[in-house]
Amino acid sequence: MEALIRSLDLKPPRISPFSLDPSRPISSQISFCRFSSSGRRGSRKWRVVSAASELGSESARQRLVGSVGKWVVGFAAAATALSSVCFDSPAFAESLTVAFPVSRTPEVNTVQRTLIEAWGLIRETFVDPTFNHQDWDLKLQQTMVEMFPLKSGDAAYKKVSAMLSTLGDPFTRIINPKEYQSFRIGSDGNLQGVGLFINIEPTTGHLIVLSMIDGSPAARAGIHEGDELVEINGERLDGVDSETAAQKLRGRVGTIVTVKVHDVKDMSNSSIREVKIPREYIKLSPVSSAIIPHRTQDGQLSKTGYVKLLAFSQTAASDMESTIHQMESQGVQSYILDLRNNPGGLVKAGLEVAQIWLDGDETLVNTIDRDGNMLPINMIDGHAITHDPLVVLVNEGSASASEILAGALHDNGRATLVGHKTFGKGKIQSVTELHDGSALFITVAKYLSPARHEIDQVGIVPDIQCTADALNSPREVIGKDRSSRIPLEADSCIMIAEHELDIQQSKGTAS
Structure with a gap:
């Protein structure tokens, strides 16, 4: 940053x-x-x-x-x-x-x-x-x-x-020293908590669940994406920022945190429910992956590398680079990068991940400073690890650095976007540790995609829309990601992505 x-x-x-x-x-x-x-x-x-x-x-x-x-x-x-x-x-x-x-x-x-x-x-x-x-x-x-x-x-x-x-600006805020230590632990990749990704919905100020870590205590307790957090241990969350709420959710392994959540899809009072969640060690590995073998339209056996990026932590780029190298050595011929429900994180990590897929001196993002000056951020002599066809999956939970990455890959002609319109957070924050160990988050710029498309409160509209509905089409999956709520072989968005990759390969295009 x-x-x-x-x-x-x-x-x-x-x-x-x-x-x-x-x-x-x-x-x-x-x-x-x-x-x-x-x-x-x-x-x-x-x-x-x-x-x-x-x-x-x-x-x-x-x-x-x-x-x-x-x-x-x-x-x-x-x-x-x-x-x-x-x-x-x-x-x-x-x-x-x-x-x-x-x-x-x-x-x-x-x-x-x-x-x-x-x-x-x-x-x-x-x-x-x-x-x-x-x-x-x-x-x-x-x-x-x-x-x-x-x-x-x-x-x-x-x-x-x-x-x-x-x-x-709800994103310009201060967190005390204890909360900042927890924030740094989360960015480093390990914490004791319940496995939730939360963020403030900018139009309402409410704390919304963006996603859960697969198999985490929160996922097992029945928390759902889109739920609004109302209370934590009896304390109302009105006006509480996401870092403060996350700190309240964390705690010593073996203890219980009680939350009240509101199903925003159900407007009745009965939709507010109380859930007790045990705290456990949460490993925030930012990358999970699998190899999906399938037959192309001409009957050839092909391997698609599926890579899910959960958050933009300090190790996101290095972990993804290692994953892509492994897949290349296993004969993968095309890729699906899944950014669904990725709430963002370190902008620097998002830019580093983009450079894994792009060549040359491409513009990764355009920033607008306080004086209204447009300032592009470009790669310098970039060398992509692979030029195989790429599809990026996004949805309404893809925010901030996810939108920067999706915009960089799409506007530079490297990837097709499949899914739903993204969250729409087009602001960049600096994070400064102050003299007492607290941290100040400041919105220092707004950003546009490389093609200068507005993102803040607008989001990115994918090329092809889909819903992650389960389909009855079981297929073999090779790899380490077998615990998704909707298995890879039954995810309609992945099916659509594979179809798009087949079309790209049949045209002989390496986008």
Whole structure:
């Protein structure tokens, strides 16, 4: 992801001073809290050089209240500390010093520093330079003062989240250090949990089940794709982001998590059901595969390599490359890449997977930065592992990096798309670890397919539509993927894909 952000060449806006009057003395005993940065965008680390001191008098407190605006009526009686924050990072256009009240509660004080860091990164890179048509400087002032009287770090994090929610983008969010560790574990490929992939449905804000890992506790408990998560262990999920919900689902192996789910296809109240799911070790192997032998139209025996990509984790590209090499050595002549119900993951992994199938300097995706500039991301001297015919399966659960990959392969003439219209998430996030171990997800760009087709809230329409209905056509399957809910030999989308591959082979085309 870091490499992707560098390629966007996002330029920070010129930062204007706050509305506070720096010439007005607030206290004769002010010391400073200075934050210094390494200046490398995407990996900024901050340190505190000195601490804040007492406000000297009631009149000084009153002046502070007046300087931050009339909306903080009554704050003077509570304000007992003050700090000045100075951004001296070369990533910012000019230095800035602003006075804020600093909490005496250590956990809250830590989150206040996190707030400053998050605010600066948003100001530098968020895709909407109007910040949802609001004064982002004033928003920092308001949030810092609201955070001052709090007594816990959790409450302070909620204030940061509330500030980010005003941007109007559900994908720009912060997760605390514990949640971020769980997120990293999931991206690395191992966790203790129930085996669900969930995401926020952007139009409703509801948490939707995109897919389950085959054989996982959630799959065995009867959770279905498209179900809405309503509660976890008695806690309502209104306004809860997907990472926070995923953290609540995870836990020590052998424990039970109780969820309430709503079948969105059934609008009656009775469709909300309670399910108890045991937690187990979940191996997030991103690639599963099989070889499907079949007879072509001219009666020849052919082998089709079936590759299902579950998520774009750190090992997705290397695992797929290894799988394709193995299949090539076994005489596979065509491929089906299954991206159905793949919710995405690391965009960098999606671009790496695309390069397994493409040659040359093809455009993989077009990004649009905060200034509206179109920036293509191209391969450099790409060499595909195979040029055999390829069909890609997609559906409404194919999101984000899945849509980038599907668009790259389709628009460059490498693959035919079969299935249903995709999810429609056309935004790219950067992920930055902050000084306290939390992580900030920022939408830094929108993307279009290589042919400049809009994806966000639109999705990708496949060339051939199908439904994964079971068909009575048993066939032999060679490989390690025998546990699908609909077996490969009975999946109508795979049948259609094989027919399309036969047509390509009969024409002598290696797309």
